[in-house]
Amino acid sequence: MNLVKQCVTTKYATFSGRASRKEYWGFVLFYISLFFFIVIADTIGGGFERDAAGDLLMSVWAAVIIVILSILLFIPSLAVYVRRLHDTDHSAWWLFIGFIPIIGLIVLLYFLIIKGTEGTNRFGTDPLGK
Numbered sequence: 001m002n003l004v005k006q007c008v009t010t011k012y013a014t015f016s017g018r019a020s021r022k023e024y025w026g027f028v029l030f031y032i033s034l035f036f037f038i039v040i041a042d043t044i045g046g047g048f049e050r051d052a053a054g055d056l057l058m059s060v061w062a063a064v065i066i067v068i069l070s071i072l073l074f075i076p077s078l079a080v081y082v083r084r085l086h087d088t089d090h091s092a093w094w095l096f097i098g099f100i101p102i103i104g105l106i107v108l109l110y111f112l113i114i115k116g117t118e119g120t121n122r123f124g125t126d127p128l129g130k
Helices: 002-008 021-044 060-087 092-099 103-113
Strands: none
Touching: 002 021, 002 060, 021 060, 021 103, 060 092, 060 103, 092 103
């Protein structure tokens, strides 16, 4: 939880440096859990309704909260994403490979999963202190 708190407070817009796998995936888990909790709360509260076509619609309050949280967490999520790429010794420009369908996303996922560079690399010192 301290790593998530650090991403949202002290490193809110810090794009320099490196982020360990634990820091990145902890933030991702927090981010997904937060939105999942809102959807579950909306479902329990009876917020989902069917429109004329029979499609499920989320309640307005849940949609507004999700939009606000998405805006507030966009910068810290992008920052931790860039720092994670730095940990694997890749520049932030590698984010754009994600625009290539399927292959680009697989490459980015690979970069996010692999172990970071041990010791110092061109983006800073090892976040694990090795």
